[in-house]
Amino acid sequence: MSFEPKIVAFLCNWCSYTGADLAGTSRMHYPPNVLSIRVNCSGRVSPLMVMSALTKGADAVLICGCHIGDCHYVTGNWQTEKRVPLLKKGLESLGIDPRRVRLEWVSASEGARFVEVVEDFITEIKRLGPNPVKGAHHDRRTACSL
């Protein structure tokens, strides 16, 4: 069977999540490899969240936010833009191919762009193969109780 990567996508509520919804309302198509998580702002995405996804079974992580200058929180995506390259350096030192983490800007009106980004990323990750570190960290912490 061919390798079907699992990609966790952190989408900002205001632009990218709405853009991904627009791809749906416009009935565009892309493969089901992407599992999205809604965050308020791409600036909320912490290294902890990305590392957690990569160690718990994701082959790659996509982070999408509003275009620079259009952030709902004014400067939130500036933080993301600064943070992601640092995170990629960190990944490299841990032996994880930094191409497994991608940052893209997708606005609320760019359903088609969301589809392009996803399809392109899936193709790249298929080429890179499965994430070697997934499942390495056996954190068996299940759903937290009250």
Place this chain on the structure above:
Amino acid sequence: MEELRIGVYVCNCGTNIAKVVDCDAVVEAASSLPGVVVARPYKYMCSTPGQEMIVQDIKEQNLNRVVVAACSPRMHERTFRKALQTAGLNQYFFEMANIREQCSWVHDDAEGTTRKAEALARGAVYRVACHEPLEKLSVDMCPSTLVIGGGIAGLTAALELAEAGHPVHLVERTERLGGNLARVDLTAPYLDSATDLLIDRITRVRESPAIKVHLSSELKELSGFVGNFEALIGPATNGGQPTTEGRRVGVGSVVVCTGYKEFDASRITHFGYGKLPNVVTSFELEAMLKAGRIEMKDGRTPQYFAIVHCVGSRSREFHGYCSRVCCMTALKYAHEIKSSIPKAYVSDLYIDMHAFGKGHEEFYRQSSEAKTLFLMYDKNEHPVIKRAGPKDDCDMLIEVNEKLSGEVIEIPADMVILMVGMEARPDSGQVARLVNISQDKEGWFIESHPKLDPVATTTEGVFIAGTCAAPKDIPDSVAQARAAAARILAKIARQKIEIDAVFAQVDEDHCSGCRVCNELCPYSAIEFDEKTRHSRVNSALCKACGACVAACPSGVIKARHFSDRQILAQIEGILS
């Protein structure tokens, strides 16, 4: 510690979800997850019986958490939160899995899509287990409204709000009010003067003390959220160098009425527009009608007229949609031409006659009786316009393969009128970005729900009215403008807006006082207490972006409802 009792509801959404996703499989997978005590599928979860099912289960099965796997949370999160409230459960003990917009509508492989839906539902179950009860915040609703665009829709919306006693900022990019309608002479089907329709409204807008008209101005920036937006209104640059100077005004709502642009006829070469001097567009004829004299380029009065429908509309190369107003406008021209030049011959070349509105079919019959020659042509075989020879008593000849008779007919013409359709304005993308709304592939703004919520958008507090959403006639534009105003008046009447109780909180006991968060907060909502050497978030100023949460080196800032614990649980859920 209270035992987890989670209810999971999987919506079929008619066939919208169920035709690709095996909903029963999603229910079965969810029912074995830790803490899940009920899992059910249902046709339409958002329907009254669907919501009642949740309320009843909460009461009878003592549920303390609810997950609905259905459409986007942007669509119905609020609906289901209300159901939880009805049942007496804190509304934040709820999570939605988006298995429609980001699942069944975008994938067609049933197996893969069902597995994805299961994973998304699992993520929601794991996340909801970590949810905490929160109380919504109530903030004042600003009664002012920003109306963008001074055409018939914008004028109507502004008047409706002002007459209820509320302030309006009406922003118009050009130096005058009236929009595209100001370029029109008479209106179909009752042949009322467009000027009369407009003058009354413009005068009332001008005289209203509640309406501040900003001419030659445009919206530069919009920040904030429903009830509390801040708009920067500055001089219109018309695509020139952008400026950030202007006036900041506080508004509670925004109505976008930016209208349409007419199709550029020079994009179609086969009608000879731009080459043959007397091939004109509908708006060029309007200008002659308004001036009171129809004349050819050389000053002669034309005798033979030909009106060509669907220029740029209903075509494969340009716009697939129908522009809705051109058929009736074409009939109106036949009337106006004949009353201005009684000896004129008018031919009307159409693909299909769309006469769907009130009084439209009657108007069509009346035009047929007034001896307009109707010729039907095929969508894929356009009429050919050429210069007439020296022996002809007309300037041009039009060859048309008439569909009803099946014959190729040649008709004379001195003036050809191209019924140019409507298209989205070229800068509509900029407007969409400024106010954060979506556009379809043709550039029209997208409504929250095409049938049930036609003037709201996915951004709460931002409404759309008139032809910026799709081609429509004057009555429909006016109805939408009034609908948008009614929606806003309802919000103003409540005086308060409930906003999400999501904001960041610093665990001050563990704050190291490094002050990394102080600088990066876009709202300066984080203060540093010099005495305790700890940072503190001012919850009234915090907008919950979470930038500080992600940056805190000690990990002691918590984003309520978007905490690390909740998001990490969701990650674990979707991946396990």
